[in-house]
Amino acid sequence: MTPLIEAEHLTRYYGQHCAVNDVSFTLTKGEVLGFLGANGAGKTTTMQMLCGNLAPSAGRININGFDLLDRPKAAKRNLGYLPDTPPLYKELSVQEFLLYCAQLHGVAKSAATKAIDRTKQRCGLTDVADRLIANLSKGFQQRVGIAQAILHNPEVIVLDEPTVGLDPIQIREIRALIRELGQDHGVILSTHILTEVQESCSHVQIIHQGRLILNETIAGLNRQMDTGTLQVATRLAPDVDSLMTIAGVSSIENISENRIKIHHSVTANPTEQIAERIINAGWGLLELTPVKRSMEDIFISLTQEHREL
């Protein structure tokens, strides 16, 4: 199966400033790829290059097998793009706007009405179809933006921060929609909200200062996140040196007198022995909690690691 997106060694300069530096990745059908990065990391630039809004300084992009530079029309036919600011003609009504988008993407007249109805339903726009876009709330405008991107049923859907400005219920709906779209399309989603990636994506990429520093599946990332930390609270102050002798414990951090953090390796999980040791010594075990590293931690540790390099 040909990958839906094949990006090779993408590089983009703005004058002297290098916004994206040698980024390569692929996307296949059924994947939802989360694109994470701090502000100004190069997320939007990468997405603009993928959608032909910006020419890369170097590198190659294939969309569903078509080179974006050599055969732009064929490549863009397989593409739906929601930029960070939804591109809406505010003086049109939702229905008119979607009809225009259908025409632009070469959807046949007979199929257009059906496609518009389906999209309106998917994005919850049926009730506001005849209202002017200018009069809609930001959340609804964002939905019209998403509708515009999925209207022509493209193979690849690129969404730049799709849940910005939505209320929590709408966010949940949109995330469900993204997961649903991910089943028979390839979706790229950029965000700086980490839980969003955890909830709706199958793969994750972290971009930092224009470089790709992580490319993992969510499952792989979750494995990484398990690298264990235990939080232990005891009635009496525990003997740290004695705990350190247990196999698998790599370091111990004192938080307060009765509370410590034990870092350990995942392969040899020493939790059981730690509990045994504390009870046998009579320190009074009050709490033993595995601390899951959140995606935030990974994100911060990865980006900081690279700052030091």
Next chain:
Amino acid sequence: MILAIASREFKTLFLSPMAWTILAILQFILAFLFLTQVEAFTTLQPKLASIEGAPGLTDIIVPPLFGNAGIILLLVTPLLTMRLICEERRNKTLSLLLSAPVSTIDIILGKYLGILGLMLLIIALITLMPLSLLSGGELDLGKLFANILGLLLLVTAFSAVGLFMSCIAGHPTVAAMGTFGFLLLLWILDWSNGSSDQRSELFEYLSMLRHFQSIQSGLIGSVDVGYFVLFITTFIVLSIRSLDNDRLQK
């Protein structure tokens, strides 16, 4: 694809009061000028009757009307064209077009045809005025046609410059000023040739007014038509290049 863009552009013009206002004002002013011209003809008519080979109804009414229309459109076209690309870029709606399966050529031509639609409407409304004279008199239809063609070529050239300025300007007002300044310069370029011993053939060729008047007089020459065709093509190509450039550097 081109037609989809063009028809949306044309319809959008009428969604705002802009096009309606311009059509109304234009029609009002030109109707006033038209009536003045008719008035002049009726007072002159007895004198003209006694002169051999005197200018007829068409000569007295049509060229001044279309000439004035040209000058007013010189003022109006920048206002109509300033938003074409500029506004899309400012509202970030340009990415909708850029990521759709349409080429830059389609976008520019679509936008251009959309605005030309309005121009055709304006010219049609102007032409109705002299045509109304047919109910009570006779017109030199050939000359009328030459005037229509002249005005049409003139406004298509205006629009092409406006489109280009809209591509390169960051703000609609700047685009309008640029278009207006450039067109006015081309319009008056010929004036410096007032004293006949200092004629510049280049300036004479570049002057729009000269070509327009030459067509208006009923002489549809390939030099004049060629001038406008060259002019329009140049600015359309420049517009396409300029929009293409957007992708390369920002």
